[in-house]
Amino acid sequence: MMTAVPISWFLTLSAILFALGVAGFLFRRNIITVFMSIELMLNAVNLSFVTFSYQHKEVAGHLFTFFVMVVAAAEAAVGLAIILTVFKNRSTLNIDDVNSMKN
Amino acid sequence: MQLWLIPTFPLAGFLINGIFGRRFSKSLVNTVAIGSVLLSFLWVLKTVLALGDLNTAHLExxxxxxxxxxxxxxxxxxxxxxxAIDRLTVVMLFVVTGIGSLIHIYSIGYMAHEHGPNFGGYYRFFAYLNLFMFFMLVLVLGASYLLLFVGWEGVGLCSYLLIGFYFDKKFATTAGNKAFIVNRIGDFGFSLAMFYIFINFGSLDFDKVFHQAASAPEWVLTTIGLLLMVGACGKSAQIPLYIWLPDAMAGPTPVSALIHAATMVTAGVYMTARSWVIYTHAPGAMDVIAIVGIATAFMAATIGLAQTDIKKVFAYSTVSQLGYMFVGVGSGAFSAGVYHLMTHAFFKALLFLGAGSVIHALSGEQDMRNMGGLRKKIPITFWTMCCAWVAISGIPPFSGFFSKDAILLAAYQHSPAIYWIGVLTAGLTAFYVSRAMFMTFFGAYRGKAHPHESPAVMWVPLAILAALSLFGGMLFKIPEFLKASFPAEAEVENPMLMYISVAAGLSGIAIAYIMYLAKTGMADSLARTFSAPYRLIYNKYFVDEIYDATVVNPILGGSRIVLWKGIDSGVIDGLANGIASRCRDVGGILRLLQSGSIRSYASWILFGGVVLIVAMGLFGGLPR
Amino acid sequence: MNLLLTVLFLPLAAFILALAIPRSTEERASRLWALVSSLGIFVASLGLLAYFNPALSSEQFVTDVPWIGTPNIHFAISVNGVSLWLILLSTFLTPICVLVSWNAIKDRAKEFYAFLLLLEFGLIGVFLAQDLFLFYVFWEVCLVPMYFLIGIWGHGRRIYAAVKFFLFTMAGSVLMLAAIIFIYNKTATFSYPAILSMLASGRLVFPPQEQLILFLAFFVAFAIKVPLFPLHTWLPDAHVEAPTAGSIMLAGVMLKMGTYGLFHFCLPLFPSAARACAPWICILAIIGIIYGSLVALVQPNMKKLVAYTSVAHLGFVVLGIFTFTQPGLDGAVYQMLNHGVSTGALFLIVGILYERRHSLEISDYGGVATVAPWLSTAFLITTLASIGLPTLNNFVGEFLVLQGAAIANFSWAVWASLGVILSACYMLWMYQRVFYGETAHEVRAHVPDLSPREWAAILPLIVMMVWMGIYSQSFLAPVGKTTALVLDQTTKNVPTRVQLPVHNPSAEVAHVR
Structure with missing residues (x-):
């Protein structure tokens, strides 16, 4: 019988992934990278949902994961479309340059 | 008896002329205005004949x-x-409607060439006069203090409108405002008196109030009496509220005659006489009235000595004569006060109408220094005014003599000091009226205009009033007529007092004759010798200036600077705006957080999360 | 069909229909619609008058249906002898407002008239509501249209004035909401009659401290609306900036929301706190009378002047209410109606002048009486009504209020009567400067006399001034029943005596009846 991987490992991985996502979101300037960082955070959360679901023998965690994935997919579709339009209009993907809504 | 018809006729006249008068011809306006007043006079006559002796009041x-x-x-x-109607009311009704009718008729001539502002003021003038008649009749007929007050305020309104009749002239409208506002100060006292009466007697009806008044405590009655007197001082132009009446001469002269000499200004005397039950039980208030009356009589007479505007002389004379009436009612001789009210209405209306006739003849000139010698040029006016002259000077057996003598007799019993000042005032009165007559009608003509005699529509009322001034005192023995209405007065005969006052009147005329006819330079040299007192009375004791400096200007300045700019804009709005701008300051700082950059928000979220986790670690888990 | 519901919801229906008017015809169609519908509402409210039984002192036309289950909120409305007249005042003034805005409002006319109708709905609701929550809802409903009327169609500093108006009123009404919720927590009902019967039977008692705080919460909300000195400074600004119709509704009816609230809620709910505070409130009211008059005296702007006269006149109303005497209360209610009519007329004529000369500064006028005699006559009558000339309406109210004050404390009557003197000063002085004197060229060129439409607006007001001044019995009879009932409630619902923290000897006077 193979010993199970401890729960804490999954959670630590999730936390590391989340932290990487946050760092990417905060410090990168490229919109695509920022977008990928957000996806990374979502997936980090998904991982912890699945982990808890496995730990508590509950199906709710899986359900949430699916919800998150659906939302993330929708978001990716809309988001990428917006990014594409921004790039077409502005020829830049630097997030600090896209501030015309302010002021 | 349909008493309500008496004031309703003039009211209808007012409404018809006021609403449609602009489209009416002058004769139609005349018909409506004079017709309504005459109808009212006739209705008074009919009512009085029908009601008989009227020893008790008839109430509707x-x-x-x-x-x-x-x-x-x-x-x-x-x-x-x-x-309600009783004997006192009857006297007032006849004075008001009788003299009112005469003055309405006179006005046809006086106002004939009137092109006031606003498409000619002709119809407006008569509408206002009719409205005045309405309110004056309500004042006289009202059976409660509040109804009296309705008329009281209403005649004040008409006085305001008619003083400011030439409303494109600033001095006229200012005089109107002054009259209304000073009267309001008097009404302040009157209304407080009404509140106090109601608190103590539970009613404002004359019969209920007077029924209880005799048994009320003296201090209550004194308070009521003094408060009522404040109102009377305003309306009847007594110290310290007399200042509006001389200015009120800015109105057309018939108005001065009707409102500011014969009727409205005597309302205070009427009201005091009406409240005799209160006053007889409040001797303190009576004393105050007598003192105010004699002080006013004397002071106004002295001012009258030095005025050069013919209407101003008669205006101060009116103030002075009203003072006499106050002395009468203040001395307990209510019927003598009313007696003088009536004779004064005759001769003072005549004096004013005569002055109006003079002014009319000289096309608007009012300064006596530009008159003189008019005796030959306008004889009817001269002879009728002479009748008023002898009447006001107290020469027996003309009307003024009887009433003035009755007042002085009562005053002597009350206080000899008042009597002697009254005699002195009688001399002064004779002097300034004689002065006015000499300056106007005698000597050489000093003016430029071409005098012309007034039309019959003007001199016929003058003639009727002249007859009344001469014989009215003998014909209408008011003290006997009102004997039952007022408390019995002790019958005293004191011929000595009578001789003294007649002598005072004659010497006043004599001195005026010497100063203004015999030795023409004497008046000027006297004025130079006594220049300080002369300037004082010439400038009316500077009372207007003192009031401006002590009351009017502080109120205006204080309101503007302290209340409006200071408290309203400064303190209250400052407080409200201060709170608002402190909120904005705080918002300005907090606003820095809202940078609009998603990443800075995310950093704050991260920072907050970290702080929370650290805090949970330190304090051991979630707060419970 | 319930007549009261008809009167209440007709304005709302008219408002919704006004919104549906197509853009292309908006100005002509919307003003016509507003006139027709507001006249219809007025006629409907006259029906209310016809079926109202003046012999009863109780609430009439009672309608009570559950509205929200939790919390227990009812749609409860009814009318009494006081609110009846205030509703009639609202429905009477609204067509006049439409008439006076006929040519003055050019842009966004549809919204303007719609807001006017919505305002009418809110005002009627305030006077009808018998459920505290419903009252609060209507109270706030009134705020919104007036905010827009000032903010959109106002003059130069309209935004400042609108925001100031909104914030001042809101600050007070939040306190009132808190107090209403507190009462609900205590009684589990918002129903005003139910609360009153609990008070009467002793099942509900507000302990002194609590009662004082609740009273003050209500009182501040109402006092701001009245407005009572020193909470009045929003009023002059709001009036100066508001369009004419806004000023008429604001002065004519909205201010009465405050005095009606004081009368209808503050007195019966918290009688002993009200009695304890009465001397102080009366002093504030008297300060307001004299202060408002003095400040009005020196205003260079006509509308501001009239606004300050409102402070003074409403001071009389508050004074009358807190004398706790029958004449005082009757006079206060009558004065509410008088002020609505005469100050409404003042603002109306000032608006007519503004439409001609495009200025509110007194110094820009002079000699108007020469070119516009009827306009001047109408203004003179209104002026005389406003300064309390007998035979015109204000005199009756002022007399009763001052008589009531004299009964409660004679010195109050003395001080308040000073306001009567001052009212003559400021009104006549303004009248002299605007209407008398030489006619300036600008005035001669631009100020014609009244048009038939303006006659139609001003004549009903003048008729009312004379009618109310001469035959007050047609109005005072139902009022007297309701005021007597409220007075009775303030004497019966007093199980606990509220003492102010500071010893106040003049408080005793208010208890002497």
């Missing part, structure tokens, strides 16, 4: 005007629209 109730509370309950107020 029409409708409830103001009602509050339930009958018998606490503070039940029930003010009816009630008219």
């Amino acid at each position: 109730h029409y409708f409830t005007w103001i009602q509050s509370g339930v009958p018998g309950g606490n503070h039940y107020i029930n003010i009816g629209c009630d008219f």
Whole structure:
């Protein structure tokens, strides 16, 4: 019988992934990278949902994961479309340059 | 007896002329205005004949005007629209409608060439006069203090409108405002008196109030009496509220005659006489009235000595004569006060109308220094005014003599000091009226205009008034007529007093004759010798200036600087705006957080999360 | 069909229909619609008058249906002898407002008239509501249209004035909401009659401290609306900037929301706190009378002047209410109606002048009486009504209020009567400067006399001034029943005596009846 991987490992991985996502979101300037960082955070959360679901023998965690994935997919579709339009209009993907809504 | 018809006729006249008068011809306006007043006069006559001796009041109730509370309950107020008529009312009714009719007729001639502002003021003038008649009759007929007050305020309104008749002239409208506002100060006292009467007697009806008044405590009656006197001082131009009356001469002269000499200004005397039950039980208030009256009589007479505007002389004379009436009622001789009210209405209306005739003849000139020698040029006016002259100077057996003598006799019993000042005032009165007559009608003509005699429509009323001035005192023995209305007065004969006052009047005329006819330079040299007192009376004791400096300007300045700019804009708005701008300051700082950059928000979220986790670690888990 | 519901919801229906008017015809169609519908509402409210039984003191036309289950909120409305007249005042003034805005409002006319109708709905609702929550809802409903009327169609500093108006009123009404919720927590009902019957039977008692705080919460909300000195400074600004119709509704009816609230809610709910505070409130009211008059005296702007006269006149109303005497209360209610008519007329004529000369500064006028005699006559009558000339309406109210004050404390009557003197000063002085004197060229060129439409607006007001001045019994009879009932409630619902923290000897006077 193979010993199970401890729960804490999954959670630590999730936390590391989340932290990487946050760092990417905060410090990168490229919109695509920022977008990928957000996806990374979502997936980090998904991982912890699945982990808890496995730990508590509950199906709710899986359900949430699916919800998150659906939302993330929708978001990716809309988001990428917006990014594409921004790039077409502005020829830049630097997030600090896209501030015309302010002021 | 349909008493309500008496004031309703003039009211109808006012409404018809006021609403449609602009499209009417002058003769139609005349018909409506004079017709309504004459109808009212005739109705008075008919009523008086029908009602007989009128030893008790005849009361008519029409409708409830103001009602509050339930009958018998606490503070039940029930003010009816009630008219009453008794002997005192009858005297007033005849004076008002009789002299009112004469002055209306006279006005046809006087106002004939009137092109006031606003498409000619002709119809407006008569509409206002009719409205005045309405309110004056309500004042006289009203059977409660509140109804009297209705007329009281209403005649004040008409006085305001008619003083400011030439409303494109600033001095006229200012004089109108002054009259209304000073009267309001008097009405302040009157209304407080009414409140106090109601608190103590639970009613404002004359019969109910007077029924209880005799048994009320003296201090209550004194308070009421003094408060009522404040109102009377305003309306009847007594110290310290007399200042409006001389300015009121800015109105057309018939107005001065009707409102500011014969009728409205005597309302205070009427009201005091009406309240005799209160006053006889409040000797303190009576003393105050007598003192105010004699002080006013004397002071106004002295001012009258030095005026050069013919209407101003008669205006101060009116103030002075009203002072006499106050002395009369203040000395307990109510009937003598009313007697003088009536004779004064005759001769002072005549003096004013005569002055109006002079002014009319000289096309608007009012300064006596530009008159003189008019005796030959306008003889009818001269001879009629002479009748008023002898009447006001107290020469027997003309009307002024009887009433003035009755007042002085009563004053002597009350206080000899008042009597002697009254005699001195009588001399002064004779002097300034004689002065006015000499300056106007004698000597050489000093003016430029071409005098012309007034039309018959003007001199016929003058003639009637002249007859009344001469014989009215003998014909209408008011003290006997009103004997039953007022408390019995001790019958005293003191011929000595009579001789003294007649002598005072004659010497006043004689001195004026010497100063203004015999030795023409004497008046000027006297004025130079006594220049300080002369300037004082010439400038009317500077009372207007003192009031401006002590009352008017502080109120205006204080309101503008302290209340409006200071408290309103400064303190209250400052506080409100201060709170608002402190909020904005705080917002300005907090606003820095809202940078609009998603990443800075995310950093804050991260920072907050970290702080929370650290805090949970330190304090051991979630707060419970 | 319930007549009261008809009167209440007709304005709302008219408002919704006004919104549906197509853009292309908006100005002509919307003003016509507003006139027709507001006249219809007025006629409907006259029906209310016809079926109202003046012999009863109780609430009439009672309608009570559950509205929201939790919390227990009812749609409860009814009418009494006081609110009846205030509703009639609202429905009477609204067509006049439409008439006076006929040519003055050019842009966004549809919204303007719609807001006017919505305002009418809110005002009627305030006077009808018998459920505290419903009352609060209507109270706030009134705020919104007036905010827009000032903010959109106002003059130069309209935004400042609108925001100031909104914030001042809001600050007070939040306190009132808190107090209402507190009462609900205590009684589990918002129903005003139910609360009153609990008070009467002793099942509900507000302990002194609590009662004082609740009273003050209500009182501040109402006092701001009245407005009572020193909470009045929003009023002059709001009036100066508001369009004419806004000023008429604001002065004519909205201010009465405050005095009606004081009368209808503050007194019966918290009688002993009200009695304890009465001397102080009366002093504030008297300060307001004299202060408002003095400040009005020196105003260079006509509308501001009239606004300050409102402070003074409403001071009389508050004074009357807190004398706790029958004449005082009757006079206060009558004065509410008088002020609505005469100050409404003042603002109306000032608006007519503004439409001609495009200025509110007194110094820009002079000699108007020469070129516009009827306009001047109408203004003179209104002026005389406003300064309390007998035979015109204000005199009756002022007399009763001052008589009531004299009964409660004679010195109050003395001080308040000073306001009567001052009212003559400021009104006549303004009248002299605007209407008398030489006619300036600008005035001669631009100020014609009244047009038939303006006659139609001003004549009903003048008729009312004379009618109310001469035959007050047609109005005072139902009022007296309701005021007597409220007065009775303030004497019966007093199980606990509220003492102010500071010893106040003049408080005793208010208890002497």
